[in-house]
Amino acid sequence: MKYFIAMLTVLFLSFSGCSNDGAKAEELFETAQFEELQNNPEHARKLYADILKKYPDTKFAEKAKVKLATLRN
Numbered sequence: 001m002k003y004f005i006a007m008l009t010v011l012f013l014s015f016s017g018c019s020n021d022g023a024k025a026e027e028l029f030e031t032a033q034f035e036e037l038q039n040n041p042e043h044a045r046k047l048y049a050d051i052l053k054k055y056p057d058t059k060f061a062e063k064a065k066v067k068l069a070t071l072r073n
Contacts, residue, residue, distance in 0.1 A: 025055035
């Protein structure tokens with residue numbers, strides 16, 4: 001029973017961390033978009049790269065990859 005409770009706790013904490021990563025990635029993505037609007041592509045590229053490095057398993061990583069490719073052209 002203790003093993004089962006421990007596993008549930010680990011799973012819960014894992015999922016909590018994932019959603020938190022998604023929120024952080026979303027915040028960085030929105031900031032990067034704002035930097036683009038403010039005509040600051042260098043900072044936007046850095047923020048998009050940070051998303052790829054820190055939060056590669058989020059949906060925002062794929063979006064950041066597309067934005068980086070667009071900014072490089």
